[in-house]
Amino acid sequence: MPVLEREGTQVWRRRTTGESMVRWFGWLIGVAVFVVCWQQISQSTTWFFVWDAPRIAGDIWTRATPPRWEYISKLGRPIWDTLNIATLGTLIALCMAVPVAFLAARNTTPSALFIRPVALLIIVSTRSINSLIWALLLIAIIGPGVFAGVVAIAIRSIGFCAKLLYEAIEEIDHTQVEAITATGASRWQVMAYGIVPQILPAFAGIAVFRWDINIRESTVLGLVGAGGIGLQLSSSLNVLAWPQVSLILLVILAAVVISEWVSAKVRGAII
Amino acid sequence: MLRLEKLTKTYKTGDQALKAIELEVPKGQVLALIGPSGAGKSTMIRCINRLVEPTSGAVMLDETDLTRLGSGALRRARREMGMIFQEYALVERLTVMENVLSGRLGYVGFWRSFLRRFPQTDIDEAFRLLDRVGLLHMADKRADELSGGQRQRVGIARALIQNPKLLLVDEPTASLDPKTSRQIMRLITELCRERGLAAIINIHDVALAQMFVPRVVGLRFGEIVYDGGPNGLTPDKLTEIYGEEDWEATIQKVEGEDEIEAAE
Numbered sequence: 001m002p003v004l005e006r007e008g009t010q011v012w013r014r015r016t017t018g019e020s021m022v023r024w025f026g027w028l029i030g031v032a033v034f035v036v037c038w039q040q041i042s043q044s045t046t047w048f049f050v051w052d053a054p055r056i057a058g059d060i061w062t063r064a065t066p067p068r069w070e071y072i073s074k075l076g077r078p079i080w081d082t083l084n085i086a087t088l089g090t091l092i093a094l095c096m097a098v099p100v101a102f103l104a105a106r107n108t109t110p111s112a113l114f115i116r117p118v119a120l121l122i123i124v125s126t127r128s129i130n131s132l133i134w135a136l137l138l139i140a141i142i143g144p145g146v147f148a149g150v151v152a153i154a155i156r157s158i159g160f161c162a163k164l165l166y167e168a169i170e171e172i173d174h175t176q177v178e179a180i181t182a183t184g185a186s187r188w189q190v191m192a193y194g195i196v197p198q199i200l201p202a203f204a205g206i207a208v209f210r211w212d213i214n215i216r217e218s219t220v221l222g223l224v225g226a227g228g229i230g231l232q233l234s235s236s237l238n239v240l241a242w243p244q245v246s247l248i249l250l251v252i253l254a255a256v257v258i259s260e261w262v263s264a265k266v267r268g269a270i271i
Numbered sequence: 272m273l274r275l276e277k278l279t280k281t282y283k284t285g286d287q288a289l290k291a292i293e294l295e296v297p298k299g300q301v302l303a304l305i306g307p308s309g310a311g312k313s314t315m316i317r318c319i320n321r322l323v324e325p326t327s328g329a330v331m332l333d334e335t336d337l338t339r340l341g342s343g344a345l346r347r348a349r350r351e352m353g354m355i356f357q358e359y360a361l362v363e364r365l366t367v368m369e370n371v372l373s374g375r376l377g378y379v380g381f382w383r384s385f386l387r388r389f390p391q392t393d394i395d396e397a398f399r400l401l402d403r404v405g406l407l408h409m410a411d412k413r414a415d416e417l418s419g420g421q422r423q424r425v426g427i428a429r430a431l432i433q434n435p436k437l438l439l440v441d442e443p444t445a446s447l448d449p450k451t452s453r454q455i456m457r458l459i460t461e462l463c464r465e466r467g468l469a470a471i472i473n474i475h476d477v478a479l480a481q482m483f484v485p486r487v488v489g490l491r492f493g494e495i496v497y498d499g500g501p502n503g504l505t506p507d508k509l510t511e512i513y514g515e516e517d518w519e520a521t522i523q524k525v526e527g528e529d530e531i532e533a534a535e
Binding site: 173175176178179180181182183184185186188189192193194197198200201 | 320322346347348349350352353354356358360361362363364365373374375376377378381384385426429433439
């Protein structure tokens, strides 16, 4: 009881004495664990390399600057591929995520006992594996190239989009659905009139948000051979062509900045 | 026209919301359903069009028992019952016109409704109704741009375009100011008279109910404890419905408001 009676006045405290002791003890354990971990990591670190890091970084910086600007003529096509991987991947993912989301949402699923767990499994399994790993798998299956990248991005995005979308579906105002049902509308009409208008802003927001993430993800897909600008990045890294690497990083930065700007504009327009 | 026979609803939690309700509503009669919160008023009207499934008993609309209908027949039966909601329940992101036309969904196929290609007769009727409720100039506005009273008018138009025999009205004025409440109640009762519609109106405001309807049904703990004219609601009766309270003021207020009505 946080309220104590003391000399006739009621004293209120946030926690009882016992509770605050427990909390202090918890903090003590936390700090102790931190100190022990620090020591462990420190023992297994070769500190020479760490102290050496600023010099190496400075060395790479001098090698990488100035960027090799004329290399940009070779980057147009790869960055275009990267954008296409992201955009197509997002579109495919959205097409697949919509039905999954409706099957997963508690208020629209046809069967909470059988179908909903399957939909949730699809969401969890596609979400939990990184697109780089999907790309590695898909390159083995369908061979290297842009297509493997598109599919990798699409699969990786299904879970993300479906999860956010089904949460939006579960949060809709139920009375609007009731009102449409009461007119004698069919199941599909209730969906088109009662549910879709309510989740449309969320859907558009999720779509541009995921597209924005996918542009960043697709820039690295080339590292494993799934097309796009990452391919140039890995080959430049392999031959230690630092001026090219710095130019590629600049191009990626520009692409990401532009995509963030576009998605911020689109989201602003919707909400 | 509408007859409830031993209508019972028991929720999963074990709460008995309705206990063997017997009620008959003749064609064209408007009745008010009063009672404290939790008395089962909303449950009762939702059991009639089966937005809530009744546990047992029958709902006879003309000679069909609505509780036995399959999903297709239930949808056709729902077209006969227009519903008006407390929080208006308009689809906020659609326009006023789309909201009104959504009342025709039971009559129009999926693709026509999806592509918004409603029959011209429906569109004509929608314009007529919008004109009748005084919102013709708002047809292209989005529903979330409207005020409470205007939204409820759209809700009324949506219910009426179904061409129903019966209106189920759930707390139409609970979210509105006193003046708008009266206008909405007046509009609903007028429209029912014009079209010969029966209506069941759930309402909190006893004075408002007494002002506009010829028959009042009092519900308490899922049972009908009063059924009669508005003038029969004596302090004793109100105590029976709602519990102990000084009711003189409520009844006084009615007379006072009648005078204002007359003065207007």
